[in-house]
Amino acid sequence: MPVLLRALVRLSALALVVAAAAGLLWRHFDGPKLAPLPPPKPDAALDAAVAKVDATFRDSWREAGLDPTPEADPLTLARRLSLALTGAAPSLEEIRRLEALPPGTDPASAWLEHLLSDRRSADYLAERFARAFVGVETGPFLVYRRRRLVHWLADQIEANRPYDALVRDLVAAEGLWTTRPETNFVTVSVEQGGGNNGPDETQLAARTSRAFLGIRLDCVQCHDDLFGDRWKQADFHQVAAFFAQAEMTLTGVRENRGKDYETRYLGQSATAVVPPAAPYASELLPEQGHRRERLARWITHPENAPFARATVNRAWAILFGKPLVDPIDDLPLEGPFPPGLEILAQEFAASGHDFRHLVRMIAKSEPFRRSSRSADPGKPVTPEQEAAWAAFPLTPLRPEQVAGSVIQASSLPTLDGGTHILHKLRRFGETREFVKRSGDPGEEEFAGEAGTIPQRLLLMNGKLVRERIEPNPVMNASTRLARCSPSDKAAVRAAFLATLTREPEEAELAHFTGTLANTRKEARDRALADLCWALVNTTEFSWNR
Amino acid sequence: MNPTPPSDCGSPGHLASWSRRRVLRGSALAGLAWLTPVARQLARAAEKSGARPKSLIVLWMEGGISQIESFDPHPGSAIAHGAKAIATAAKGIQFGEGLPRVAELARDFAVIRSVTSKEGDHSRATYNVKTGFRPFPNLVHPSIGSIVCHELDGPGEPSLDLPAHLSILPGGFPARGGYLGARYDAFQTEDPAGPIPDVRAIAKGERQQGRLDSLTVLERSFAAGRLADLDSERTLHRTSIERALRLMSSAQLAAFDVGEAPKAEREAYGDTPFGRGCLAALRLVEAGARCVEVTLPGWDTHIDNATGQAKQLATLDPALAALIRGLKERGLYDDTLLLVATEFGRTPKLNLTEGRDHWPHGFSVLLGGGGLRGGLAVGETDPSGEKRTPAREVRVEDIHATILRQLGINTSEELTTPIGRPIRISEGRVIQELV
Numbered sequence: 019m020p021v022l023l024r025a026l027v028r029l030s031a032l033a034l035v036v037a038a039a040a041g042l043l044w045r046h047f048d049g050p051k052l053a054p055l056p057p058p059k060p061d062a063a064l065d066a067a068v069a070k071v072d073a074t075f076r077d078s079w080r081e082a083g084l085d086p087t088p089e090a091d092p093l094t095l096a097r098r099l100s101l102a103l104t105g106a107a108p109s110l111e112e113i114r115r116l117e118a119l120p121p122g123t124d125p126a127s128a129w130l131e132h133l134l135s136d137r138r139s140a141d142y143l144a145e146r147f148a149r150a151f152v153g154v155e156t157g158p159f160l161v162y163r164r165r166r167l168v169h170w171l172a173d174q175i176e177a178n179r180p181y182d183a184l185v186r187d188l189v190a191a192e193g194l195w196t197t198r199p200e201t202n203f204v205t206v207s208v209e210q211g212g213g214n215n216g217p218d219e220t221q222l223a224a225r226t227s228r229a230f231l232g233i234r235l236d237c238v239q240c241h242d243d244l245f246g247d248r249w250k251q252a253d254f255h256q257v258a259a260f261f262a263q264a265e266m267t268l269t270g271v272r273e274n275r276g277k278d279y280e281t282r283y284l285g286q287s288a289t290a291v292v293p294p295a296a297p298y299a300s301e302l303l304p305e306q307g308h309r310r311e312r313l314a315r316w317i318t319h320p321e322n323a324p325f326a327r328a329t330v331n332r333a334w335a336i337l338f339g340k341p342l343v344d345p346i347d348d349l350p351l352e353g354p355f356p357p358g359l360e361i362l363a364q365e366f367a368a369s370g371h372d373f374r375h376l377v378r379m380i381a382k383s384e385p386f387r388r389s390s391r392s393a394d395p396g397k398p399v400t401p402e403q404e405a406a407w408a409a410f411p412l413t414p415l416r417p418e419q420v421a422g423s424v425i426q427a428s429s430l431p432t433l434d435g436g437t438h439i440l441h442k443l444r445r446f447g448e449t450r451e452f453v454k455r456s457g458d459p460g461e462e463e464f465a466g467e468a469g470t471i472p473q474r475l476l477l478m479n480g481k482l483v484r485e486r487i488e489p490n491p492v493m494n495a496s497t498r499l500a501r502c503s504p505s506d507k508a509a510v511r512a513a514f515l516a517t518l519t520r521e522p523e524e525a526e527l528a529h530f531t532g533t534l535a536n537t538r539k540e541a542r543d544r545a546l547a548d549l550c551w552a553l554v555n556t557t558e559f560s561w562n563r
Numbered sequence: 564m565n566p567t568p569p570s571d572c573g574s575p576g577h578l579a580s581w582s583r584r585r586v587l588r589g590s591a592l593a594g595l596a597w598l599t600p601v602a603r604q605l606a607r608a609a610e611k612s613g614a615r616p617k618s619l620i621v622l623w624m625e626g627g628i629s630q631i632e633s634f635d636p637h638p639g640s641a642i643a644h645g646a647k648a649i650a651t652a653a654k655g656i657q658f659g660e661g662l663p664r665v666a667e668l669a670r671d672f673a674v675i676r677s678v679t680s681k682e683g684d685h686s687r688a689t690y691n692v693k694t695g696f697r698p699f700p701n702l703v704h705p706s707i708g709s710i711v712c713h714e715l716d717g718p719g720e721p722s723l724d725l726p727a728h729l730s731i732l733p734g735g736f737p738a739r740g741g742y743l744g745a746r747y748d749a750f751q752t753e754d755p756a757g758p759i760p761d762v763r764a765i766a767k768g769e770r771q772q773g774r775l776d777s778l779t780v781l782e783r784s785f786a787a788g789r790l791a792d793l794d795s796e797r798t799l800h801r802t803s804i805e806r807a808l809r810l811m812s813s814a815q816l817a818a819f820d821v822g823e824a825p826k827a828e829r830e831a832y833g834d835t836p837f838g839r840g841c842l843a844a845l846r847l848v849e850a851g852a853r854c855v856e857v858t859l860p861g862w863d864t865h866i867d868n869a870t871g872q873a874k875q876l877a878t879l880d881p882a883l884a885a886l887i888r889g890l891k892e893r894g895l896y897d898d899t900l901l902l903v904a905t906e907f908g909r910t911p912k913l914n915l916t917e918g919r920d921h922w923p924h925g926f927s928v929l930l931g932g933g934g935l936r937g938g939l940a941v942g943e944t945d946p947s948g949e950k951r952t953p954a955r956e957v958r959v960e961d962i963h964a965t966i967l968r969q970l971g972i973n974t975s976e977e978l979t980t981p982i983g984r985p986i987r988i989s990e991g992r993v994i995q996e997l998v
Contacts, residue, residue: 237984391788398791412797457745468799470746471726474807475761484765529780533773548770552777557800558785
């Protein structure tokens with residue numbers, strides 16, 4: 019397989035060399051000549067919901083005596099949204115289309131709609147969800163025993179299927195993992211080589227309570243809650259009992275209604291049959307259906323507030339790089355809740371668990387639109403402002419977001435669904451290798467780790483950066499910028515936009531036009547490569563701002 | 564400001580382990596405009612030097628080495644299926660015939676023949692043996708090398724530029740820091756015959772200097788208006804770049820370059836990537852590395868087990884024997900624990916294709932050095948291959964407890980994990996026969 023992949027990548031390079039004649043003349047989108055993005059449709063219900071969310075945040079800032087930072091500029095918002103929804107920074111081509119919007123249009127809303135209608139978002143969100151639903155155990159990021167499930171998730175997201183329906187399928191589906199990809203949620207827990215060859219109900223109970231309800235029921239697997247007295251050992255095992263009848267058969271995952279779940283509680287000498295029961299709000303549990311169906315209905319019931327809250331918290335984390343309630347899967351059952359959470363959860367449930375509506379609400383909210391820096395350099399942003407979302411928090415990008423951004427920055431046109439398959443294969447191989455070398459944080463994707471030395475070495479000296487940034491007139495943006503820009507200033511500005519999604523500041527512009535001044539041919543190619551190298555090695559490139 | 568530097572492996576905190584002179588000289592060489600106050604403090608802290616560090620070498624037999632062809636032969640029995648055994652230097656202990664050189668050294672280590680686990684899948688079982696815990700939803704446990712790096716306060720060798728935790732030929736599941744953080748991940752390198760990845764600057768000389776100067780301009784504008792102490796309290800970006808540059812210009816990189824070793828020494832390890840990896844592990848430990856893992860893949864012999872295992876053993880035997888001899892000759896063996904481990908053993912019975920399948924119910928692990936007792940075999944598997952519980956059963960976590968204790972680490976200490984649950988460093992019991 020890797021041999022085949024390598025062969026294809028080589029072939030792709032060849033194919034692109036053939037296209038070199040056109041490539042050499044490639045414009046670099048230095049003016050607003052492209053079609054603008056479609057303007058967003060007005061949505062009064064959305065605006066009303068966002069107003070409510072904003073009011074609670076403003077009140078909380080006033081009470082805490084915190085000043086919010088200024089509003090972030092449209093390009094910064096576009097960068098945040100692209101990283102969250104596609105796993106890469108915007109392309110220069112996309113930025114030019116944003117700049118071409120008619121006056122009076124809200125650029126961030128237009129950008130968001132542009133991304134939500136793009137398959138890249140469905141694919142990327144599917145992978146982010148899959149981490150919470152099935153983890154990365156079956157292989158590192160983007161690798162393949164999970165492929166069918168991730169693809170299925172992407173299809174659901176692209177069709178904007180209600181989130182509750184999607185979750186019900188995961189929890190309750192029957193059938194073969196090949197033809198019913200959603201059953202992979204259950205089959206990922208199948209133990210191999212051990213005594214029990216069926217799905218592991220305790221793993222499933224832990225996943226379910228964490229991923230869908232934001233509750234760590236598995237902490238009471240072995241004993242009652244030691245920190246509070248809300249959860250008992252029985253709560254966990256009664257949820258596990260919902261999964262006890264799932265069996266692996268020749269026709270895939272099936273329910274065997276004759277099977278019971280037994281456990282031995284702490285302090286007891288014998289095991290006992292545990293009946294399934296909801297850990298709270300048992301009035302929402304239906305009587306009809308097999309055990310997993312009943313559980314699925316209960317989890318996704320519109321009145322099961324923890325389900326909506328957990329989903330809000332995850333969507334928030336994907337957009338901000340940090341959950342509203344940290345850690346992401348440990349929300350209190352009865353509060354207190356931070357500003358915004360309850361309103362967003364209610365609005366999300368009322369919308370019929372419309373995930374896009376949720377993303378729109380968060381993306382339009384005041385906190386998302388805050389700058390990550392203060393207006394006055396003498397009074398820098400404080401940790402208190404960040405903690406209250408009065409400033410956009412600085413969070414590290416995930417390795418595939420860093421790789422995706424290097425690759426996108428090296429190609430001025432957008433790499434999306436329309437990109438040639440050979441190009442996509444190359445990108446896939448490069449991303450996978452980069453993530454492996456960088457260290458995949460797995461499910462701990464919102465841990466907020468500082469950078470490591472191997473990560474710095476990888477971005478300073480690694481293969482991806484060498485191949486994507488060093489002079490190469492056919493493949494790389496740096497050389498195209500060197501050869502096609504009308505002026506030094508235009509080259510520097512385009513490099514900043516393509517890499518950091520912002521215009522250079524004056525000192526930066528002066529410094530880099532200085533490095534380009536009077537350079538020609540290869541020397542100029544090298545100077546542009548040096549510029550792009552410096553840009554991808556900044557804190558700014560590897561952190562979400 | 565944070566006056567006390569954090570200490571860990573391969574992180575900027577380990578600035579503390581460079582001598583001050585080296586830090587300052589290195590930075591001057593690199594011409595860095597941003598030697599931060601934190602770096603200066605760390606440089607001062609580095610003046611305190613410790614004793615020679617204790618180290619750990621893990622040789623990882625990826626795929627599942629067969630206990631019967633290696634450390635736990637049952638010659639003449641039905642389950643041997645023709646596999647022969649040879650006597651070793653340790654009285655009453657036999658090894659498979661594919662390990663003649665290692666057999667000569669059997670008094671220098673112990674074999675544990677009765678390791679059991681509940682994991683029969685490669686990825687889950689590797690996780691289990693490398694971390695001492697079974698896979699657990701939403702929590703990734705650290706590998707033993709990461710725990711050792713976290714617990715022992717930095718490498719005692721005062722001028723270590725190298726990462727303290729390394730994985731040579733990382734294979735499918737290199738050692739990870741898990742909940743301790745990515746900074747405890749092993750630094751991965753391939754066959755030492757080739758260059759170490761990512762340590763050579765793309766641009767040389769003035770061009771590289773120009774790039775670093777440009778970075779200073781960019782970082783200055785990024786910091787304006789953002790969190791004070793951005794780098795020291797949040798990103799560690801500049802500090803890790805400084806540390807990376809130190810590594811790139813370090814003379815200690817020579818430890819990776821096994822080509823420098825005398826020809827006779829190189830040949831003793833065998834002309835294989837794994838052999839070179841073992842020699843590099845020795846040189847790295849000598850240079851002060853805390854934990855080095857070397858992987859030998861290819862043990863998953865579901866088809867024609869006898870041929871497959873014999874081929875693998877021919878790679879393992881010279882490399883392992885030369886490594887033990889090398890550690891002893893250099894006076895490192897008493898301070899270096901050596902673990903030869905695998906995710907599980909192989910079934911006593913052959914399958915239809917003359918292969919052996921996965922067998923977590925009694926497999927072998929080698930443990931030596933670091934002052935542990937040698938020349939013995941712990942535990943006994945059933946010669947008929949029927950019983951799934953060997954005599955004197957040793958659980959995977961017991962191996963961890965033994966290693967950690969021998970390195971002076973209190974295994975009952977609890978670490979707080981990101982999921983808020985305190986977890987003991989190891990839940991195993993020390994194997995009393997070895998200490």
